[in-house]
Structures are given as structure tokens and as C-alpha cells.
Amino acid sequence: MRRITVTQVSKTFVLHNQGGTQLPVLNQMSFHVDAGECVVLYGQSGCGKSTLLKMLFGNYLADSGSIEIHTDQEVVDLVQAHPHDVLTLRRQTLSFVSQFLRVIPRVSTWDLVSDPLKRNGVDPSEIEDRVTQILHRLNLPESLWQLAPATFSGGEQQRVNIARSLILDSPIILLDEPTASLDANNREVVAELISEARARGAALVGIFHDDHLRAQIASRLIHLEALT
Amino acid sequence: MVDPILSAQNLTKSYAPEQGCFSIALDVWPGEVLGIVGESGSGKSTLLRLLSGQEYPDNGSIQFKTRDHESIDLTEATESTLRYLGRTEFGIIHQNPRDGLRLRISAGGNIGERLMGIGQRHYGDIRSIASQWMREVEIDPGRIDDKPLNFSGGMQQRLQIARNLVTNPRLIFMDEPTGGLDVSVQAKLLDTLKGLVQELGIAVIIVTHDMGVARLLADRLLVMKNGQVIESGLTDQVLDDPHAAYTQQLVASILQVN
Numbered sequence: 001m002r003r004i005t006v007t008q009v010s011k012t013f014v015l016h017n018q019g020g021t022q023l024p025v026l027n028q029m030s031f032h033v034d035a036g037e038c039v040v041l042y043g044q045s046g047c048g049k050s051t052l053l054k055m056l057f058g059n060y061l062a063d064s065g066s067i068e069i070h071t072d073q074e075v076v077d078l079v080q081a082h083p084h085d086v087l088t089l090r091r092q093t094l095s096f097v098s099q100f101l102r103v104i105p106r107v108s109t110w111d112l113v114s115d116p117l118k119r120n121g122v123d124p125s126e127i128e129d130r131v132t133q134i135l136h137r138l139n140l141p142e143s144l145w146q147l148a149p150a151t152f153s154g155g156e157q158q159r160v161n162i163a164r165s166l167i168l169d170s171p172i173i174l175l176d177e178p179t180a181s182l183d184a185n186n187r188e189v190v191a192e193l194i195s196e197a198r199a200r201g202a203a204l205v206g207i208f209h210d211d212h213l214r215a216q217i218a219s220r221l222i223h224l225e226a227l228t
Numbered sequence: 229m230v231d232p233i234l235s236a237q238n239l240t241k242s243y244a245p246e247q248g249c250f251s252i253a254l255d256v257w258p259g260e261v262l263g264i265v266g267e268s269g270s271g272k273s274t275l276l277r278l279l280s281g282q283e284y285p286d287n288g289s290i291q292f293k294t295r296d297h298e299s300i301d302l303t304e305a306t307e308s309t310l311r312y313l314g315r316t317e318f319g320i321i322h323q324n325p326r327d328g329l330r331l332r333i334s335a336g337g338n339i340g341e342r343l344m345g346i347g348q349r350h351y352g353d354i355r356s357i358a359s360q361w362m363r364e365v366e367i368d369p370g371r372i373d374d375k376p377l378n379f380s381g382g383m384q385q386r387l388q389i390a391r392n393l394v395t396n397p398r399l400i401f402m403d404e405p406t407g408g409l410d411v412s413v414q415a416k417l418l419d420t421l422k423g424l425v426q427e428l429g430i431a432v433i434i435v436t437h438d439m440g441v442a443r444l445l446a447d448r449l450l451v452m453k454n455g456q457v458i459e460s461g462l463t464d465q466v467l468d469d470p471h472a473a474y475t476q477q478l479v480a481s482i483l484q485v486n
Contacts (some may be wrong), residue, residue, distance in 0.1 A: 087447060105415040
């Protein structure tokens with residue numbers, strides 16, 4: 001089943017405060033991703049991998065073309081969609097694992113990770129089970145669960161981030177170097193979680209600098225070349 | 229999609245060229261937080277006063293849907309209708325809590341007054357609801373008989389929020405609600421606000437010049453300059469991929485803490 005269809009997408013950053021400098025990043029790019037695939041974007045630094053991934057989440061806008069997200073019910077073009085439709089997609093269909101955790105101060109790890117389930121009206125006892133399970137799998141000690149992650153180590157924060165994004169079992173998962181600050185053991189856990197997501201039919205698109213991990217999880221590679 | 233709770237068209241209020249608001253159109257949906265950002269003098273506070281019926285525009289319309297599904301044009305409503313809406317449908321949280329509180333009556337009285345305004349008469353009920361709301365905004369209910377004059381700025385601001393939320397408003401207007409507060413107090417207040425807004429499903433229009441506040445609270449953003457909306461969209465999209473020159477400048481001037 002088709003999950004993402006990108007058609008003729010272009011993106012140029014215009015830096016108005018730096019003399020109107022134009023930075024073309026993507027030119028007429030097209031590809032698609034099906035359920036059960038793990039597509040890895042690769043290419044040298046600055047070639048637009050992160051930009052493309054952020055466009056698939058509606059975080060960056062495309063200048064032209066279309067980015068169609070296929071939910072179980074409908075097809076939504078992120079380039080034309082109203083912000084509300086993008087928010088609905090993010091709640092139910094699209095998950096993004098970023099490199100950094102950006103959250104409200106004071107909110108505990110438990111609340112952060114359970115929030116996506118609460119917003120989707122999942123039953124409290126099921127929330128309890130699923131949060132407990134994913135925090136254990138990502139080796140986050142119980143002593144941290146009631147604490148806010150602001151003071152955690154980089155690797156711990158990153159695992160909270162992964163738990164929060166993967167807990168929903170979304171049909172589409174976008175990963176921007178999710179293992180950058182993890183040790184080998186936890187990297188292996190993330191690789192397993194990714195394989196399981198694929199096995200249940202999720203479509204994944206990611207950026208992974210770790211060659212070993214990339215070879216282990218990618219079902220297809222898309223090579224991007226810098227335009228400038 | 230459901231209908232907007234508030235829908236403004238062609239809204240104009242001119243004090244001088246580029247001073248005020250010019251041809252503003254916007255919609256606010258139930259349960260969403262709309263942020264209005266821009267520098268001082270960009271017209272954001274004027275816009276908020278127009279939208280909340282505190283001032284009449286020179287031109288334009290503002291359709292508001294009441295809880296009885298009645299549509300009222302705020303620009304044509306009488307002052308008594310606007311006062312009624314202010315008590316039953318709106319909450320207004322001022323930048324300076326002194327403008328939104330009565331400092332010389334007790335904290336409980338400040339909350340209770342709003343309840344009496346919508347017809348509550350039972351003293352015991354009012355008092356118990358007031359202390360429940362103090363707990364909700366993390367003020368010790370033991371201070372229910374103290375005057376807010378003696379509260380810290382952060383506590384006054386939280387009391388103002390309780391005073392506004394107690395009547396179950398459907399639309400809240402906030403003008404720089406964390407303006408005069410310490411950063412640590414701000415975080416706590418923002419956290420409280422975000423929790424309450426999500427829990428109660430109310431719509432919020434918040435004016436701020438603090439991009440951190442906007443990012444934490446707002447679902448969508450409008451960027452204003454010289455009385456006009458120059459950019460709008462999803463909050464993270466506007467802040468991470470700003471298109472207008474002014475928005476790029478605004479985002480580039482945020483101090484990076486992390």
C-alpha cells in the first residue's frame with residue numbers, strides 16, 4: 001500500500017537578511033514510499049536530507065510540487081493542506097523522531113511519553129502498559145520516569161524522544177539520525193524497534209549516518225546530490 | 229471540519245498610517261491556540277482589543293459563535309451584549325495582573341465575583357469552587373482570604389487565570405501573559421496554561437513578542453508588522469522555515485539557550 005507520494009518537489013531557501021541569497025536545495029524531486037519499506041536518504045552533508053524529511057512532516061514548506069500522505073481514509077497533500085489537517089496527520093499518521101528533544105520544562109518523562117496516546121483517547125490501563133513497556137525496552141531506568149528530561153544525558157533524552165515518537169505505532173515514521181547519541185547496545189534496540197515497525201506495515205523514511213545500521217535496516221536507498 | 233468559533237474579515241482600526249490594524253482576516257477554531265507575534269507597535273494588542281470587543285473597529289466584521297450556536301457580529305453588538313459575552317463566553321488575561329484583578333478584595337473573592345456575575349449565589353459553593361481553582365493554578369488554597377495585593381507577580385498572574393477560567397469560557401484572550409515574570413515562573417505558568425487549555429478544549433488567542441512562549445503554546449501563528457499580517461501558518465513551520473524577511477529577522481534574533 002502506498003503511504004507517501006512525492007511529486008516534482010522543489011525547495012529554495014531565500015535569506016532575505018543576507019542580501020537575498022538563494023540556496024536551492026531540492027529540484028523537481030519525485031519518489032514514493034510504500035507500507036513496510038524503510039527508505040534511507042543518503043548523500044553528503046548539506047545535500048538536503050533533513051530539509052526533505054522536514055518537508056514530509058509539514059515542518060518546512062515546499063515551493064512547488066506535491067507531497068501526498070496516504071492515510072487509511074484519505075490522501076492529503078502537505079503542500080496545500082490547512083494547518084489543522086497537518087496537525088491531524090501528525091496526531092494519527094505521521095511520527096517524527098528528531099535529533100533533539102524539545103519539550104516544555106517541568107513535564108515528566110512519563111507524561112511526555114504517554115501524551116501522544118492520551119491525545120488519541122487510548123484507554124488509561126493500555127497507556128500504562130505501553131509506556132512501561134517502551135521505557136523498559138529503551139533501558140530508561142524507572143528512577144527517571146517521574147523526572148523531567150531537561151537534566152538527563154544526551155543519550156537518555158534521545159531515548160525519551162524515540163519512545164515518545166514510536167509509542168503510537170504510526171503508519172508513517174520519519175527518523176532524523178535517531179541513534180546519533182546512543183551507545184551500541186541502545187542502537188541495537190532502536191534497530192529492533194524499526195524492524196518491528198516495518199514488520200507491522202509502517203512506512204519509514206530516515207537519515208542514518210551509521211553505515212552498519214543503515215545496511216541493517218534499509219530496504220531501499222535514495223541518493224541526494226547537493227545542488228550548489 | 230467544525231466551524232470557527234471566531235471569524236474576522238477585513239478588520240481595520242487606524243490611529244495613524246501604519247499604526248493600528250489594516251484589513252486583517254483570521255479564523256479561530258474551538259480548542260486551538262492562535263499566537264499573534266510581532267514587535268511593539270505592530271498592532272497586535274490593538275487586534276486583540278478589537279477581537280475581544282474591548283474596542284470597536286473602523287471597518288470589518290467579527291463573527292462569534294456562542295455556545296447556543298448563535299452567530300453574533302461583535303462589531304455591531306451593543307456594549308451590554310459585549311459585557312454579557314465577556315462574562316459568559318470570554319476570558320481576558322491582561323499582561324499586568326493588576327488590570328485584571330481587584331487587589332483589595334480577597335483571592336477567593338476575585339474568583340467568586342466572576343461566578344456571581346453568571347448567577348451563582350450559594351456562598352459555600354462559591355468558596356469551594358474558588359479553592360478548587362486555586363489548587364488548579366497551584367496557589368495554596370490556605371491563602372483564599374488573603375488579598376492579591378500581597379501576592380508575588382507569578383501568583384497574581386495565576387490568580388488572574390483562575391478568575392478567568394472559573395466561568396468555563398470558550399475563548400480566552402491573553403496579552404503577553406508571562407511578560408513581567410521571571411523565566412522560572414514563566415515556565416511553570418506556561419505549563420499550567422497548556423495543561424488547562426488541552427484539558428478544557430478552550431480556544432485561545434495569545435499575543436506575545438516572546439517566540440519561546442509562542443512555540444510552546446501556539447498551534448498556529450500570525451506574524452504582524454506595521455498593522456498587517458505578513459505571514460501565517462503552523463507554529464513550527466513559521467518558526468523553522470520563515471519566508472518573510474521580517475519573520476526571518478525575528479527568528480534569527482532569538483537567543484539560543486540549548
